[in-house]
Amino acid sequence: MSIRLKLIIIFLAIALIPIIFVSMITFHNYTNSIEDTRFSQMRYLTVIKAERIEAYFNNLKADIEIAANSKGTEFLDNLFKQLESSINLNAIMIIDKKGKITYEKNSHSHRIDLLVSEEIHKKELEAGKKGVHFSDIYSDNNSTSGFSMMITAPILDSRKVLSGVVAFEVDMAPIYKLIQDVTGLGETGETLIGKKFGNEVIYLNPLRNDPQTTLKKRVTIGGSVGRPIQEASTGKKGFGEYFDYRGVKVIAAWQYIPSLDWGVVAKIDYREAFADIENLKKLVILILCIVIFLSGIMAISLAQSVSAPIKKLTEGAEIIGSGNLDYKVGTCMKDEIGTLSRSFDKMTGDLKKITASRDELDTEITERKKAEEELKALNKELEAFTYSVSHDLRSPLRAIDGFSKILMEEYNDKLNDEGRRQFNIISANIKRMGELIDDLLELSRLGRKEITCSSINLKDILFSVINELKSNIIKRNIDFQIKEIPEAAVDRVLIKQVFINLLTNALKFTSHKNNAIIEIGGNVEGNKAIYYIKDNGVGFDMQYAHKLFGIFQRLHGQEEFEGTGIGLAIVKRIINKHGGEVWAQGKVNEGATFYFSLPK
């Protein structure tokens, strides 16, 4: 994924997550508050409507009780007139115990006899004997609203004995007016009343959305349609979101009116109740879209401003990486990337210089290698030369030696003392030359020999060398002091030669001492072992220390100490071959110490 894409995603995430979060919380809170408001509104309307209905019927009850206790028709005439105008009373009538109408007063258009003749009204009259009774609502073409109710009440004489029944027929218009008042219910809201009959609930008032089906519209109890009226009619009180008689989702509240056995419902379509929420939702989505769009533009431009110089730098790096060290990224930006670009350009410049010097170095190394190889070849040649020279010198020398000896044997008696002395000088020099040649050969042999190292107990080698040397020394008092000798991985034969040469030297240079002390020891320092051989012999002047290990280098005269001057050169060569070093310390007449190191 490119840096640009990453930046865009990060920026969008940072910008949008809080906005979406806040929006959702706000939206949720607002929804809750709207819901609360709507439900309270519905509950309030339900309570108000129920109270008013009850109040209406309580008044009616009081009126009919007054009528039942009244004496004389004049009072009833006045009451009728009063109630006809105030509550649309259709009729008042009084029936005696035998069912005979003793008083009747109708509104101008009403025919009371029809009322009485109907079977249903007989039942109401019967019920009225026991107390105030409200009939069910029934269809009545003579009524203004088309629906009426009958209220009946008993008439008692002075001895509290039933003497007849008083009946009111009221037009439902005032109640329907009350119920159908949709103030505060918007476009779709309404209040309604219903009553349970068997397992059904019948709607008792003209419905806002279905005004022609009063007393005909019904719902089954337990069904999902018209749930609020089912609840109300079965004596419950509550509120919630349900489907109304049309099957439309509504916000509703409901309660039961026990005196009438009616349920009251106030409801409004969910769609309308939460129209604000829907609008808010649309607004929020619109705002979010705008924010996303703007954030997107900002993110892209920000990412562009960050990634473009990086891209430029990357391209520059690739160009430089492909070998064009003259390329410059070149930017005048003041930020970190600008600084980076300039540092990068500087680095490229430095790299160019380094590359140039590296090339020089490479050339130098190549030349050096060449020189080294030439040197090696030269060295080899020199060694071969040394070998063949010393080898070829042996034969003539042997001849000189051999024939001079023969001469001495055969003509000894013909020489005088001086002749014999001179002859001995010849012999001594032949011997010395032989030694020189042998040592030279040994040195050149070492140069060509491959060493084979194994971990060896140097103490054992040292003891065997000392024993060999002791057997050659007669009449000398030598104190060998052997200290700690660390182990090392060495070539057994060569390291033995080292000890032989160093100890021979030590013995040689202590030869004038009566009590020669030769101390041998070593210790481990880091990754190497250091050994020393210390004597109390003639020592040497430290200013010639560097000459000690050179070939044919001698610090003493031949007459003082014999030797070829090759022994230490051999030691140095062997130790160097093992990857170690040799050095020496000493003082004239105070002994010498020879050191060598070996890798552990």
Next chain:
Amino acid sequence: MTSLNEIEILLVEDNPNDAELAIRSLKKQNLANNLVWLKDGAEALDFLFSQGNYAGRVDNKPKIILLDLRLPKVDGLEVLKKIKSDEKTKTIPVIVLTSSNQDRDIVESYKLGVNSYVSKPVEFDEFAKMVSQLGLYWLVVNKTPGV
């Protein structure tokens, strides 16, 4: 004990001085009575296998061969190889007597089946001592399969 024409020592040596010194040392021990001295490898091979100048020579083999390595015409190692690869000559003890002290020569000689390898000392006394010891050992002490 030995017949007159029985060769006891074959000395192959190109350096006349070394040869003379060796012969002198052997003579002192009475070991050089039946000694043949040849100066190069080719001659040595001709002698041993009765060919060239020695064609028709009666086949009698030396008891020991003292062989130098640096030889004109045919090299000492080549001579050694021929001797040791021929059924008739392979049982003759060959002692390499040379100035060479090189490891390579020593190893190669032993690979080819040399019986002894000796480096010539420079000093005559030692040389003389060594040659006479060699002669005594190989001719008197050492037992070889009979001819």
